């Protein structure tokens with residue numbers, strides 16, 4: 289739970305507005321070291337850097353490509369004693385981002401190639417992903433869109449937004465629009481209200497969806513007014529992005545409650561991240577914690593092969609083992625779909641364990657979550 293809020297001016301009391309919190313984000317290595325005097329002596333820091341100088345240099349060298357920024361709220365969740373603190377691991381820039389030994393492509397999913405108009409990725413026939421903002425409250429080091437997120441020149445212009453709307457309204461095969469970014473909740477309530485109203489007026493759309501990490505990184509963004517605005521556009525689906533149980537705080541729970549009370553369907557996507565959440569117990573704590581605050585787990589993503597991210601990637605073997613461990617031992621509604629977004633722009637596919645196997649005669653048999661085998665009479669025909 290967030291006990292103390294750090295700002296550029298030092299610790300202050302909690303519960304100030306989200307705009308003030310955004311203005312007080314920690315945006316440089318020096319500011320972070322000032323906010324967390326214990327950081328250089330913490331086990332996670334010692335594991336990642338030889339010295340505080342190395343940390344400052346790395347963060348500086350990365351700043352022009354993918355900025356460093358963390359909200360006081362999110363930083364207050366850091367654990368100084370944990371060598372694998374999931375909060376710090378998600379926000380601390382590492383030199384491996386500069387020279388990735390494994391992944392070479394900045395855009396392995398070919399999102400730029402599949403842009404129908406600037407900012408609008410149209411990969412599946414029926415859905416478009418709309419890049420509305422380059423800003424986020426916190427920059428996640430594993431971000432799959434770090435080629436453009438955090439960079440001012442990637443921000444869509446008013447004309448581009450108009451073009452995107454025209455494209456959506458003139459293509460009736462589009463059934464769903466996903467507002468994404470960056471974080472679309474970095475836009476003002478009135479801009480979002482306008483966009484949602486314009487989309488609502490397009491008769492062939494069945495679903496409006498928002499992808500945002502703000503309930504996790506800046507829960508104060510989910511104000512009563514924001515909730516009431518979404519209520520007017522019912523039904524809206526909001527997919528958020530919790531990666532670890534420590535992110536499930538009373539503040540985050542309140543944000544979700546505000547959304548749910550205003551009729552918003554709240555789902556979660558998680559990225560499988562090495563040392564952060566690549567164990568069965570970490571996933572169970574996360575998934576049950578999500579149910580407890582009223583969030584339905586939707587996707588567990590295999591980490592994309594984005595340049596500068598390979599140190600976060602866990603194997604699909606690990607992911608499938610976790611999935612097998614979850615099955616049958618947790619409420620079915622807690623279990624997400626495990627997906628791989630194919631490099632080259634092939635789209636997402638589900639990664640699944642096989643519960644339909646063959647016996648010695650080649651007939652189908654079914655394996656349950658305990659590994660016991662069963663036959664059905666239907667297959668004997």
Ligand SMILES: *Cc1c(COP(=O)(O)O)cnc(C)c1O
Pocket residue numbers: 409410411412415416417466636
């Ligand atoms: C992930 C993604 C979507 C949404 O996929 P769902 O499986 O419907 O959640 C849409 N467009 C693009 C380009 C995507 O990467």
Ligand code: SF4
Pocket residue numbers: 423424425426427428430431432433437469470471501
């Ligand atoms: S909030 Fe999403 S878009 Fe923004 S840095 Fe994190 S992963 Fe990337």
